Amino acid sequence: MKILFSPFSPYVRKCLVAGMELGLNDRIQLLPSNAHPVNRDREIIAVNPLGKVPTLFTDSGQSLYDSRVICEYLNDLAKGTLFPSGPQRWATLTLQSLGDGMLDAALLARYEDVARPEPYQWADWKTAQLDKVHTSLAALDVAPQNLVDRVDIGTIAVGCALWYLDLRFPDIGWRDRSPQVAAWYAAYSQRPAMRMTWSLQG
CATH class of the missing domain: 3.40.30.10 (Glutaredoxin)
Known part of the structure; x- marks a missing residue:
């Protein structure tokens, strides 16, 4: 492949x-x-x-x-x-959609800075996109049981969203706003697959 x-x-x-x-x-x-x-x-x-x-x-x-x-x-x-079967499948796919939605919003915020010419950049648009990230993390933070003790496409999507936030938006302070998610990610991010880096040389 x-x-x-x-x-x-x-x-x-x-x-x-x-x-x-x-x-x-x-x-x-x-x-x-x-x-x-x-x-x-x-x-x-x-x-x-x-x-x-x-x-x-x-x-x-x-x-x-x-x-x-x-x-x-x-x-x-x-x-x-x-991708589990039965009722858990829908919860897992919904969690994947939440993680993907956070990524979509973060990418749009990123593009506002790096792809749109400066005279046309819209600060309120970027703020609104990042607010989608914050409201998603807030929802996860009040129900951390939806993340712990599982490795599936839902947690992978959320984990990759948090990786991207750290990469592109290190100053937004998501850990302070969402301490339960931060505690989960501190452990989850140590999985070998999450720690892996890829390059065209390796």
Whole structure:
């Protein structure tokens, strides 16, 4: 398998963390890519009309996207348990949506600074996007039992969202606002898959 790779894409990271948890990482080759929200990469568009990463190429040559599809494919391939069945499945998928939603908002806030020309930047827009992150963390903080003692696609998504916040927004103080989530992440982030770094050389 091959995946279009960017070292700072939280969604690529989500797929690779899932792959490592499933024991599949040695089977996934990293391919360089240059995704950008404005200057769209035509090479990516040729295999994914959205022009986004991650895009996974299966061993049979099929192109899969986005991270939700890729992670479920990897779980099915490994006969894993990242996607439970029964009622717990819906809770897990909803937690994944919360983590992905936090990432979507953080990425939009990031793009406001680095992709939009300065004369057109809108501070209130960025604040509103980051407020989605804060309200999501507040909801998790009052129900930390929804995070502890589990490794599934929901906790992976939330963990990757927190990784991205630390990477791009180190000064927003999310740990002070959400101490229960911070305590969970302090332990969860020590998992080998969460500590892993990836590069095109390694």
